[in-house]
């Protein structure tokens with residue numbers, strides 16, 4: 001019932017938005033300069049592209065690009081222009097111009113609509129937003145603090161080790177050798193990722209230990225579209241609104257008891273910057289955006305990786321063989337007749353390219369983000385294309401990831417070994433790094449990429465070595481992916497019910513998973 005009314009409200013709002021846009025369009029038509037990227041004709045008078053985008057989301061770019069295979073093109077939408085970039089060379093050119101083609105305005109928009117900062121906090125965030133006046137200001141300093149905390153080094157080592165420890169505990173308690181357990185796989189993975197990630201980020205006072213916080217973050221994620229409209233959210237998006245209020249309270253209490261003092265360097269670093277500029281109430285509100293970033297892409301990526309392995313017996317066997325080579329066995333010092341099997345995840349990341357490549361291939365196939373940049377000044381891109389101030393640049397990952405001229409004939413196939421570096425590969429056949437956009441790029445490149453990948457690889461290694469996972473009913477029906485407004489990775493359309501059983505022959509094993517240091521993988525192994 002609530003869903004129906006929320007959908008109805010959204011439909012009315014969408015129509016009102018379209019009608020408003022049409023009106024504005026009549027008032028202000030923008031001329032197209034011949035130096036701008038080629039203009040794609042509207043399929044329906046005035047608002048065809050807008051309707052296409054509303055109906056198809058990021059799949060619309062694939063439809064247009066199939067009909068107009070251009071390196072860059074323009075879609076006119078009311079009052080603005082979208083420049084859609086499809087070639088790796090032009091993607092690299094966009095990222096080189098980050099002073100005039102910038103991601104930063106989106107950070108401000110996101111904050112205003114989603115975390116509802118006070119007027120003072122909004123002003124603080126707006127100041128020197130793009131770093132034009134130097135390396136100071138709430139946004140610029142927070143950006144550096146996050147990249148610093150999540151680059152390989154002590155901060156990331158500590159965060160990743162806590163994550164590993166939590167993963168181990170969660171898997172153990174859920175599947176202890178009491179026979180098979182049944183789970184909805186995506187829900188199960190989402191729960192494990194939520195707790196392991198937030199334990200690592202927030203430390204012993206992790207507010208997500210309260211199951212209501214876990215519910216709240218995923219309700220906010222699921223209903224994000226309604227919140228993003230930000231029109232009387234108490235009425236039009238009440239579920240998401242209530243979830244968001246719960247998250248605000250949870251984080252306010254966390255900072256009030258100084259929980260961050262025992263949290264990760266990521267959270268401490270952000271707090272140290274934010275407290276110079278905004279109130280503790282606002283720090284709690286800003287934290288909602290970080291918890292979204294921490295979770296919403298890792299969970300589906302882990303799901304696709306795990307289903308791709310377990311639904312392919314040859315791949316599962318091959319990974320088990322490769323991972324076993326990294327396991328060292330020794331008699332248990334505490335329990336007679338038991339053997340300790342030790343696996344260092346650092347060694348796996350450094351020495352098992354198949355597993356690292358597999359996660360990248362999952363990201364290649366399942367990425368759905370269309371990284372957005374705002375044109376702040378007229379810019380001549382690559383000395384060729386004029387991009388007009390006030391327009392939007394979009395880089396649809398799926399388009400680049402599915403381009404046969406970049407990835408070769410096998411572009412449509414899922415090839416786990418695709419990203420393994422091939423010695424002696426000719427320079428001309430090498431894939432440019434800017435063609436892989438799972439984590440975005442340039443100054444907006446995702447700071448969480450090393451942590452997220454380590455988490456997915458750790459979860460996969462633990463599962464593959466310890467457990468059999470089988471679909472209830474015996475046959476794997478890997479669901480299709482569906483895009484979602486906030487995630488960069490497709491979510492499964494349906495869940496898969498599975499049984500999880502401890503592998504036979506490992507009853508006398510005590511497992512020990514460690515991570516000696518964090519590794520800067522995966523930069524694409526291309």
Ligand code: HEM
Nearest residue numbers: 293294297298301369371438439440441444446448452488
């Ligand atoms: C598989 C997991 C993840 C994927 C696929 C992913 C993907 C992305 C993408 C596509 C972007 C936009 C980049 C651009 O526009 O060029 C981004 C940005 C960002 N990501 Fe991630 N991400 C993941 C995990 C994480 C984690 C664990 C964190 C932890 C903090 C995180 C924090 C961020 C932040 C803060 C930004 C904005 C960067 C900025 O403001 O410059 N992400 N991510």
